[in-house]
Amino acid sequence: MELKVCKFGGTSMATKDSILNVANIVNADSARKFVVVSAPGKRFKGDDKVTDLLYACYSKRDDSNAFETTFKLISDRFITIAKELNIKYDISVDLRKVHDGILENNSIDYAASRGEYLSAILFSKVLGFEFVDAADIIKFDSEGDFDPITTNELIASKLSFGKGAVIPGFYGSLPDGTIKTFSRGGSDYTGSLIAKGVEADIYENWTDVSGFCVADPRIVNDPKIINELSYDELRELSYMGASVLHPASTFPLQSLGIPINIKNTFDMDAEGTMIVKTSTYKKASILTGIAGKKGFTTIFIKKDMMNTEVGFVRKVLSVIEKYNINLEHMPTGIDTMSLIVPTDEIDDKLEYVISDISKAVNPGLIYVYKNISLIAVVGHGMLRTAGTAAKIFSALADANINIRMIDQGSSEINIIIGVDETNMDKAIKTIYNKFFN
Ligand code: ASP
Numbered sequence: 001m002e003l004k005v006c007k008f009g010g011t012s013m014a015t016k017d018s019i020l021n022v023a024n025i026v027n028a029d030s031a032r033k034f035v036v037v038s039a040p041g042k043r044f045k046g047d048d049k050v051t052d053l054l055y056a057c058y059s060k061r062d063d064s065n066a067f068e069t070t071f072k073l074i075s076d077r078f079i080t081i082a083k084e085l086n087i088k089y090d091i092s093v094d095l096r097k098v099h100d101g102i103l104e105n106n107s108i109d110y111a112a113s114r115g116e117y118l119s120a121i122l123f124s125k126v127l128g129f130e131f132v133d134a135a136d137i138i139k140f141d142s143e144g145d146f147d148p149i150t151t152n153e154l155i156a157s158k159l160s161f162g163k164g165a166v167i168p169g170f171y172g173s174l175p176d177g178t179i180k181t182f183s184r185g186g187s188d189y190t191g192s193l194i195a196k197g198v199e200a201d202i203y204e205n206w207t208d209v210s211g212f213c214v215a216d217p218r219i220v221n222d223p224k225i226i227n228e229l230s231y232d233e234l235r236e237l238s239y240m241g242a243s244v245l246h247p248a249s250t251f252p253l254q255s256l257g258i259p260i261n262i263k264n265t266f267d268m269d270a271e272g273t274m275i276v277k278t279s280t281y282k283k284a285s286i287l288t289g290i291a292g293k294k295g296f297t298t299i300f301i302k303k304d305m306m307n308t309e310v311g312f313v314r315k316v317l318s319v320i321e322k323y324n325i326n327l328e329h330m331p332t333g334i335d336t337m338s339l340i341v342p343t344d345e346i347d348d349k350l351e352y353v354i355s356d357i358s359k360a361v362n363p364g365l366i367y368v369y370k371n372i373s374l375i376a377v378v379g380h381g382m383l384r385t386a387g388t389a390a391k392i393f394s395a396l397a398d399a400n401i402n403i404r405m406i407d408q409g410s411s412e413i414n415i416i417i418g419v420d421e422t423n424m425d426k427a428i429k430t431i432y433n434k435f436f437n
Contacts, residue, residue: 010041039115
């Protein structure tokens with residue numbers, strides 16, 4: 001029998017209408033047995049996400065009035081949902097426990113996780129499914145590191161296929177029961193863990209958009225939706241800021257090759273985007289997606305005969321490591337190398353870094369460009385299509401965009417282009433128009 005794990009995001013769980021939509025979706029297919037939910041998100045522009053309110057509550061523990069006022073916003077949201085959906089369950093008992101727990105537990109993760117917890121309790125009543133607390137199946141070790149083996153065993157043994165279950169996303173627990181959350185947006189990751197543990201045929205991730213766009217819709221007007229992409233392409237695009245799915249979500253699914261289908265709760269029939277195992281993927285178009293990120297600095301180093309100087313790169317990189325700076329890219333030539341690093345990590349140490357590199361390798365020339373943005377042009381199709389790079393670069397040249405850096409890297413599904421931040425949007429539009437219009 002086919003088995004699907006579905007995860008519904010905050011907008012899907014925000015109002016009576018959206019929750020009814022979600023219930024319809026689950027009920028429309030008996031394969032949808034395991035449902036992971038987020039905390040209620042924004043109902044309208046300017047509204048608060050319940051998770052943000054919980055963080056705010058935690059920070060106001062020492063100010064009783066402020067705490068109570070914020071907590072009331074949270075409890076009102078759940079009470080309203082329960083009332084409007086006519087749920088025959090008294091959520092006020094759980095709300096009281098959460099209220100006291102935030103004050104007593106002194107744990108920010110406990111506080112933050114309660115939106116998912118309450119959302120899952122209520123939704124399990126709507127569906128008539130079992131509520132399974134993530135604290136019982138998603139496990140961290142005593143150091144607080146995620147424990148994939150225990151988690152997988154618990155999911156496989158504790159989730160029963162009979163009735164169906166609703167599981168809160170975003171958190172798990174340490175061996176002593178202490179609640180720990182994943183990073184923000186982590187319910188996507190919970191969904192992947194559940195899909196792996198129950199060996200689902202597919203992981204449906206229901207959100208409020210109809211899939212991944214080829215480029216950021218804030219930059220390109222009405223971009224095309226990507227019908228299919230591989231785990232690796234997704235990884236490249238999300239690393240560069242495309243943010244439909246939590247970036248860790250593909251990792252648990254790789255070994256079993258479980259596909260992820262991004263779907264829209266508010267447009268159920270739209271196909272969405274299918275994210276599949278890299279090796280099973282067949283791509284029609286040359287490029288899959290384009291993403292860009294601002295805020296990089298380039299350190300350019302030139303020294304004659306650099307290529308024959310054993311240990312040169314190591315010495316340069318030791319300086320970067322010493323200052324605890326993340327190296328993003330390092331394109332090299334015969335006698336040149338560039339270090340691309342996040343500006344916010346190097347800004348206040350720049351002088352020292354340059355001076356240390358100069359001492360370490362005595363370069364002929366060293367200079368710094370700030371305000372660089374990186375654009376990732378991603379697609380397996382590039383591998384087998386000659387002339388893709390030429391097409392990209394001639395389009396950028398025609399648009400009069402100066403390219404500061406190019407790095408094809410070794411994944412071969414990705415060309416990284418550095419341009420001035422002021423040119424990023426124009427460069428993305430130019431590449432999009434060249435390949436997709
Ligand atoms: N509610 C959490 C957040 O806002 C987790 C999630 O929705 O995935 O980040």
